[in-house]
Amino acid sequence: MKLLQRFILSTLIIISISIFIGLICSNILYVTLVKEKMNNRYLDIAEQLATQMEDHEISLQASSDFLKIMGHSGYQIALVKENGEQIIFGEQFHGNELNDQMRSLFEGENTYHGVKSFKNSYLMMSHFTNDIENTVGTRLELEGEEYALFLRSNNTSFFTEFHLIIIGFIFAVFVSSIIGILLVSRKLTQSLSELTSATQEIANHNYEYTLMIRRKDEIGQLADSFRMMQQKLANTDKARKKFVNNVSHDFQSPLLNIQGYSELLDRELSSSESKKYNNIIQTEAKRLSNLTKQLLILTSIDQGKYLINKKLVRIDEQLHQVVRSMLWRIEEKGLEFKIDLQPVTVYADRSLLMNAWENLIGNAIKYNKEYGEISVQCYEEKSRIIVKIKDTGIGLEEQALEKIFERFYRVDQARNKEGTGLGLSIVREVLSYHNASIEVESNINEGTTFTIVFDVKEV
Numbered sequence: 001m002k003l004l005q006r007f008i009l010s011t012l013i014i015i016s017i018s019i020f021i022g023l024i025c026s027n028i029l030y031v032t033l034v035k036e037k038m039n040n041r042y043l044d045i046a047e048q049l050a051t052q053m054e055d056h057e058i059s060l061q062a063s064s065d066f067l068k069i070m071g072h073s074g075y076q077i078a079l080v081k082e083n084g085e086q087i088i089f090g091e092q093f094h095g096n097e098l099n100d101q102m103r104s105l106f107e108g109e110n111t112y113h114g115v116k117s118f119k120n121s122y123l124m125m126s127h128f129t130n131d132i133e134n135t136v137g138t139r140l141e142l143e144g145e146e147y148a149l150f151l152r153s154n155n156t157s158f159f160t161e162f163h164l165i166i167i168g169f170i171f172a173v174f175v176s177s178i179i180g181i182l183l184v185s186r187k188l189t190q191s192l193s194e195l196t197s198a199t200q201e202i203a204n205h206n207y208e209y210t211l212m213i214r215r216k217d218e219i220g221q222l223a224d225s226f227r228m229m230q231q232k233l234a235n236t237d238k239a240r241k242k243f244v245n246n247v248s249h250d251f252q253s254p255l256l257n258i259q260g261y262s263e264l265l266d267r268e269l270s271s272s273e274s275k276k277y278n279n280i281i282q283t284e285a286k287r288l289s290n291l292t293k294q295l296l297i298l299t300s301i302d303q304g305k306y307l308i309n310k311k312l313v314r315i316d317e318q319l320h321q322v323v324r325s326m327l328w329r330i331e332e333k334g335l336e337f338k339i340d341l342q343p344v345t346v347y348a349d350r351s352l353l354m355n356a357w358e359n360l361i362g363n364a365i366k367y368n369k370e371y372g373e374i375s376v377q378c379y380e381e382k383s384r385i386i387v388k389i390k391d392t393g394i395g396l397e398e399q400a401l402e403k404i405f406e407r408f409y410r411v412d413q414a415r416n417k418e419g420t421g422l423g424l425s426i427v428r429e430v431l432s433y434h435n436a437s438i439e440v441e442s443n444i445n446e447g448t449t450f451t452i453v454f455d456v457k458e459v
């Protein structure tokens with residue numbers, strides 16, 4: 001069932017239940033309060049009529065004329081003789097049989113309380129039964145003969161113009177509430193349908209779709225969250241396209257080189273030439289393998305599939321190990337290496353963290369000047385573990401600082417050096433996996449410092 005239909009149905013059910021409850025309450029009110037009051041009011045009128053007619057000793061004819069007028073003004077009156085003969089004034093009764101209690105008026109009883117005791121149909125509805133038993137009665141004597149006078153208000157006079165106004169009012173309230181609920185629920189379902197079509201647009205990769213819902217309620221909040229999600233998806237999509245573009249480009253150029261130089265190798269070449277081309281092919285193949293390795297790490301971290309295997313890791317030992325493995329590169333460039341490593345431990349994935357140090361120290365060597373300096377420090381301070389990797393290399397410009405952690409970003413100057421531009425983005429991902437932060441300070445031509453902070457409590 002659609003939401004709108006469900007809304008209307010529930011409204012109708014609620015209205016019906018309310019009417020049912022209202023009926024029960026008014027019935028209780030009728031039975032406990034109104035019924036007796038009405039009985040007494042009619043009895044009062046009947047008794048006053050009888051007294052007046054008796055006191056003024058008016059004739060039967062004059063009484064009849066008088067009662068006829070009463071009959072016209074909204075009462076049903078029966079004047080009954082002891083032998084059962086009935087004269088009716090006003091609307092006829094449907095049932096004319098007198099019961100024992102009514103007859104007892106001729107046997108000394110003064111009053112008959114039929115309105116109060118009448119139980120022909122369900123509670124309040126019995127009030128409208130047009131039966132002579134549903135009256136009040138009193139004795140009276142006219143021209144020396146015993147009579148009983150029975151009286152009730154007739155149903156048409158009960159429903160006066162005022163009652164019509166009330167019924168009109170209730171009907172108008174009922175109809176306008178249904179129309180109101182229809183309008184409100186249509187507005188609500190319209191917003192939901194709009195959200196549904198927006199979701200379908202997003203599913204079809206249309207991230208530009210403008211959602212027109214502006215509301216301050218929960219649906220408005222949902223629309224705001226939707227817009228936020230849309231923006232994030234659009235950014236991710238843009239980044240993904242850029243990434244694929246970069247990857248294809250970075251794969252394409254070494255592959256072209258390998259293809260070109262391997263074709264050259266088919267020709268007759270001097271041994272020095274073929275050695276040179278072989279070297280190029282090997283370098284390009286290494287570049288491809290490095291790129292694939294880096295990409296694999298990144299995608300696995302992205303998908304959260306990297307089997308994170310956290311153990312206690314001695315950072316100082318890892319840094320030592322990396323420096324040792326890169327010693328030949330350090331010596332080749334004539335770099336001066338300073339290390340100050342205090343024994344510090346964090347809870348981390350050994351190989352991921354190792355990869356981060358390799359990238360950072362590798363950069364410090366790669367982007368250093370000849371005979372430059374590198375210093376690597378690690379220490380604990382105020383329950384934080386700090387690692388600093390500092391070089392005296394080519395440095396970075398202010399605007400490059402924000403971008404170096406992006407995937408495939410490489411500063412132009414670095415283009416002539418080997419690299420993929422993925423190293424630092426991997427470092428950032430790895431560190432964020434370990435709740436560690438990384439900051440960089442750099443001055444062009446002076447050098448760069450990377451500071452990594454592990455919050456010990458969080459690791």
Ligand code: ATP
Pocket residue numbers: 294359363364367391393394395396404409410411412414418419420421422423424425448
């Ligand atoms: P990869 O590390 O993937 O082989 P890469 O070194 O070019 O390639 P990143 O490590 O991500 O890529 O570094 C991004 C860019 O930041 C580099 O191209 C370089 O321009 C700059 N950069 C990184 N480290 C330094 C540094 N210590 N000094 C100067 N520039 C740096």
Ligand code: MG
Pocket residue numbers: 359362363419423424
């Ligand atoms: Mg690098």
